[in-house]
Amino acid sequence: MRGVNKVILIGNLGRDPDVQFLEGNIAVAKFSLATTETFKDRAGKLISQTEWHTVVLWRGLAELAQKYLHKGSLVYIEGRLRTRSWEDKEGNKKFATEVVGDNLVMLDKRMDLNNQDHPIAHHSGSGSGSGDNYSGLDIPPSLNEPADDLPF
Amino acid sequence: MRGVNKVILIGNLGRDPDVQFLEGNIAVAKFSLATTETFKDRAGKLISQTEWHTVVLWRGLAELAQKYLHKGSLVYIEGRLRTRSWEDKEGNKKFATEVVGDNLVMLDKRMDLNNQDHPIAHHSGSGSGSGDNYSGLDIPPSLNEPADDLPF
Amino acid sequence: MRGVNKVILIGNLGRDPDVQFLEGNIAVAKFSLATTETFKDRAGKLISQTEWHTVVLWRGLAELAQKYLHKGSLVYIEGRLRTRSWEDKEGNKKFATEVVGDNLVMLDKRMDLNNQDHPIAHHSGSGSGSGDNYSGLDIPPSLNEPADDLPF
Amino acid sequence: MRGVNKVILIGNLGRDPDVQFLEGNIAVAKFSLATTETFKDRAGKLISQTEWHTVVLWRGLAELAQKYLHKGSLVYIEGRLRTRSWEDKEGNKKFATEVVGDNLVMLDKRMDLNNQDHPIAHHSGSGSGSGDNYSGLDIPPSLNEPADDLPF
DNA sequence: TTTT
DNA sequence: TTTT
Numbered sequence: 089m090r091g092v093n094k095v096i097l098i099g100n101l102g103r104d105p106d107v108q109f110l111e112g113n114i115a116v117a118k119f120s121l122a123t124t125e126t127f128k129d130r131a132g133k134l135i136s137q138t139e140w141h142t143v144v145l146w147r148g149l150a151e152l153a154q155k156y157l158h159k160g161s162l163v164y165i166e167g168r169l170r171t172r173s174w175e176d177k178e179g180n181k182k183f184a185t186e187v188v189g190d191n192l193v194m195l196d197k198r199m200d201l202n203n204q205d206h207p208i209a210h211h212s213g214s215g216s217g218s219g220d221n222y223s224g225l226d227i228p229p230s231l232n233e234p235a236d237d238l239p240f
Numbered sequence: 241m242r243g244v245n246k247v248i249l250i251g252n253l254g255r256d257p258d259v260q261f262l263e264g265n266i267a268v269a270k271f272s273l274a275t276t277e278t279f280k281d282r283a284g285k286l287i288s289q290t291e292w293h294t295v296v297l298w299r300g301l302a303e304l305a306q307k308y309l310h311k312g313s314l315v316y317i318e319g320r321l322r323t324r325s326w327e328d329k330e331g332n333k334k335f336a337t338e339v340v341g342d343n344l345v346m347l348d349k350r351m352d353l354n355n356q357d358h359p360i361a362h363h364s365g366s367g368s369g370s371g372d373n374y375s376g377l378d379i380p381p382s383l384n385e386p387a388d389d390l391p392f
Numbered sequence: 393m394r395g396v397n398k399v400i401l402i403g404n405l406g407r408d409p410d411v412q413f414l415e416g417n418i419a420v421a422k423f424s425l426a427t428t429e430t431f432k433d434r435a436g437k438l439i440s441q442t443e444w445h446t447v448v449l450w451r452g453l454a455e456l457a458q459k460y461l462h463k464g465s466l467v468y469i470e471g472r473l474r475t476r477s478w479e480d481k482e483g484n485k486k487f488a489t490e491v492v493g494d495n496l497v498m499l500d501k502r503m504d505l506n507n508q509d510h511p512i513a514h515h516s517g518s519g520s521g522s523g524d525n526y527s528g529l530d531i532p533p534s535l536n537e538p539a540d541d542l543p544f
Numbered sequence: 545m546r547g548v549n550k551v552i553l554i555g556n557l558g559r560d561p562d563v564q565f566l567e568g569n570i571a572v573a574k575f576s577l578a579t580t581e582t583f584k585d586r587a588g589k590l591i592s593q594t595e596w597h598t599v600v601l602w603r604g605l606a607e608l609a610q611k612y613l614h615k616g617s618l619v620y621i622e623g624r625l626r627t628r629s630w631e632d633k634e635g636n637k638k639f640a641t642e643v644v645g646d647n648l649v650m651l652d653k654r655m656d657l658n659n660q661d662h663p664i665a666h667h668s669g670s671g672s673g674s675g676d677n678y679s680g681l682d683i684p685p686s687l688n689e690p691a692d693d694l695p696f
Numbered sequence: 697t698t699t700t
Numbered sequence: 701t702t703t704t
Contacts, residue, residue: 090345090618091579092316092554093595095625096400098468098497099547102697122698123547125624139549139625140697160698162499162546164244164402164468168581169551169595169625171641180634185627185641193242193402195466195499242466242704243427244402245443247473248552250620250649251395275395277472291397291473314394314651316554316620320429321399321443321473323489330484337475337489345554347618347651394649396620406701426702444701464702468548497546546700 093168095187097141098195099123101161105145107154115150119143119157121165121187142186143167149192156194166191245320247339249293250347251275253313257297259306267302271295271309273317273339294338295319301344308346316345397472399491401445402499403427405465409449411458419454423447423461425469425491446490447471453496460498470495549624551643553597554651555579557617561601563610571606575599575613577621577643598642599623605648612650620649 102120109115124138143165145153157163167189176182254272261267276290295317297305309315319341328334406424413419428442447469449457461467471493480486558576565571580594599621601609613619623645632638 090347090554091581091594092318092345092552092620093579093581093597094318094552096550096552097548098499099549100698100700102699120697123549124699125547125549126700136700138547138698140627141549141625162699164548166244166246169597169641169643171595171597178636180636183639183641185625185639187625193244195242195402242402243429243442244400244468245427245429245445246400248398248400249396250651251397275397277395277397290395291475293397293473293475316396321445321489321491323444332482332484335487335489337473337487339473347554394651396622396649398622404702406703424701428703430704440704442702466703470548470550497548499546 095165095167095169097121097123097143097163097165097167097187099141099163099165101157101159101163102140104158105150105153107150115147115154117145117150117153117157119153121163142184143189144170144186145189145192149189152192162195164191164193164195165189247317247319247321249273249275249295249315249317249319249339251293251315251317253309253311253315254292256310257302257305259302267299267306269297269302269305269309271305273315294336295341296322296338297341297344301341304344304346314347316343316347317341318343399469399471399473401425401427401447401467401469401471401491403445403467403469405461405463405467406444408462409454409457411454419451419458421449421454421457421461423457425467446488447493448474448490449493449496453493456496456498466499468495468497468499469493551621551623551625553577553579553599553619553621553623553643555597555619555621557613557615557619558596560614561606561609563606571603571610573601573606573609573613575609577619598640599645600626600642601645601648605645608648608650618651620647620651621645622647 099121102122105117105119107115107117119142121141121143122138123141124136126134126136129135165187167187169185170188171183171185173181173183251273254274257269257271259267259269271294273293273295274290275293276288278286278288281287317339319339321337322340323335323337325333325335403425406426409421409423411419411421423446425445425447426442427445428440430438430440433439469491471491473489474492475487475489477485477487555577558578561573561575563571563573575598577597577599578594579597580592582590582592585591621643623643625641626644627639627641629637629639
C-alpha cells in the first residue's frame with residue numbers, strides 16, 4: 089500500500105530476446121537493454137555512461153518482443169523493479185534485479201518508412217514487422233472512459 | 241503508436257474532490273492539486289514554486305477519491321495529459337489541460353498509524369480511512385504472472 | 393516542498409520549433425508535440441488517441457532544438473507542467489498549460505545511420521545533424537560522483 | 545546518447561541510513577527502501593507485494609538523508625539504476641543493482657503537523673526536522689529561466 | 697552484449 | 701500540426 093515502484097528506460101537490446109513459453113502457453117521474454125546517458129562531469133568533460141538492464145516481459149508483451157524486437161532495437165520500457173534471489177549449486181546466495189515491463193514502445197520501427205522491405209536487421213524471416221497492426225504496442229491504461237461528457 | 245504521455249505528481253488537494261456520477265453510475269472525480277517544488281536559482285537563492293493542476297479520476301479511482309481524499313490530502317497521481325477545448329457562451333475558444341489519473345497513492349493515510357481514530361481532517365464521518373484494507377489504492381499493472389518459475 | 397511535478401512524453405513535432413532569443417542571448421524554443429497512444433477499448437476495439445502538447449525549452453536545450461529538431465522529429469521530453477494565464481485584448485482570461493522541458497532525447501537521429509546526407513527533413517542546411525558530438529543531448533543529473541570507491 | 549535510465553520509488557526505509565564521508569568530505573548515504581504495491585490478481589484477490597531496493601545518495605542528498613531520514617520514513621526517490629559487480633573473497637562474481645538518487649522528497653515530515661515535538665522516530669536530537677525550511681528537499685532542475693517574459 |  |  090502506498091508504494092510506487094516504477095522504472096522508465098530507453099535503450100537498445102544487446103541481443104535478440106530470449107522467449108520461452110510456460111505451461112498454459114504463457115510467453116516470457118527476456119533480454120538485456122543498454123541505456124547510455126551522456127552528460128558533463130564536474131570538469132565539463134563529456135562523459136558517456138552505459139548501464140545494462142535485464143528486462144522481462146510477460147504474455148502479450150513477450151509475444152510482441154518475439155515478433156518485432158531484435159539485437160539493436162531501440163525501445164521504451166516502462167515497468168517495475170523486481171529482485172530475485174536463489175542459491176547456486178555451491179550454495180552461494182545470488183541476487184538478480186530485473187525490470188518487469190508493463191509497457192513497451194518500439195522506437196525504431198520508423199525504419200520501415202524508408203525501407204519497407206528490409207527492416208534494419210536480421211529478423212528471423214517470419215512475416216514480421218510489416219503490416220500496420222502490430223496493435224497493442226501500448227498495453228496501457230485499461231481506462232477508457234465515456235466520451236467527452238464530463239459534467240464539469 | 242509509439243507515443244508516451246505520462247504525468248507524475250505529488251501534491252496537496254486544494255479542496256475536497258468534486259465527485260459526480262454519470263449514466264451507468266460511473267463516478268468521475270475532479271480536484272485541484274498543488275505541487276510545490278523548491279530549488280535554488282542561479283544566485284543560490286531558495287525558490288519555492290507552486291503549480292496548480294486539474295486532476296480527473298474515473299470509476300474506481302473516483303470512488304476512492306470520494307471516500308478518502310479531502311482538502312489538504314497529500315497524494316501521488318500518475319496519469320496522462322488531456323487538453324479539452326470548447327467555446328464559451330460568448331464564442332471564445334477555451335482550452336483546459338487536465339491530468340487524467342491512472343493511478344493514485346494516498347500519502348498521508350499514515351496518520352492512521354499514530355492516530356487511528358481521528359484521521360487528520362474533517363472527513364465526512366462515513367466509514368473513512370481506518371481499517372487497513374482500503375484496497376486498490378493502486379489499480380496497477382493487471383500483470384500478474386505465475387510465481388517464480390521463470391525458466392531462465 | 394514535498395512536491396513532484398513531472399511529465400514524460402514521447403512524440404513527434406507538429407512543426408519546426410519556433411526559437412527566439414531573449415535579452416542576454418537566452419534561447420527559448422517552443423513547439424507542438426503529438427503523442428499518440430494506442431489501446432483497446434472496453435469492446436476490444438483498437439483505439440488510437442493523439443494528444444497535442446506545447447513544449448518549451450530554454451537555453452542549451454533550446455539551441456539543440458534549433459539545430460536538430462524539425463517537423464516530424466521523434467523526441468523524448470522530460471519536464472514539468474506550467475500553466476500560464478493572462479487576459480487577451482478583450483479582457484478574457486486565458487490559460488495555457490505547457491511542458492517545460494528539463495531533458496531531451498532525440499529518437500530518430502538514427503536516420504543518419506542509413507542516410508548521412510539527407511536527414512529526413514528540410515533542415516535549414518546549416519551544419520546540422522552529422523558529426524557525432526551533438527553532445528549534451530542529455531542535460532542530466534549534474535551528479536557525478538567519484539568513481540566506484542563506495543565504502544559499503 | 546539517446547538513452548533514458550530512470551527510477552521512481554515511493555516507500556519506507558527499512559533502517560536508518562548508513563552515511564559515510566569519503567575523502568573531500570563527500571557524503572554518501574545508503575539505505576534499503578521497501579515499496580509495497582497492492583493490486584488484484586487474475587482471480588480478483590487482493591495481492592500485496594513488497595520489493596526491497598538499495599538506494600544510494602551522494603553529497604547534499606546524503607546529508608539530507610542523514611539529518612532527516614530514519615527507519616520507517618516515507619520518501620519519494622527519483623534516480624537511475626546502476627549495477628555494480630565484483631568478486632567476493634571466494635572468487636564468486638557478485639552483482640548488486642542500486643538506485644542512485646537524483647532527487648528526494650520526504651513525505652512524512654508532515655508528522656510535524658500533529659506532533660511537533662516528537663517526530664515519529666529517534667532522531668539524533670539535533671534540533672532538526674522542526675521549523676519548516678528544511679529547504680532544498682528538491683535539488684531539482686537547475687533550470688531557472690527568466691520570469692514570465694516569454695515572447696510567444 | 698547495444699547504440700551514438 | 702506529427703507519427704504509425
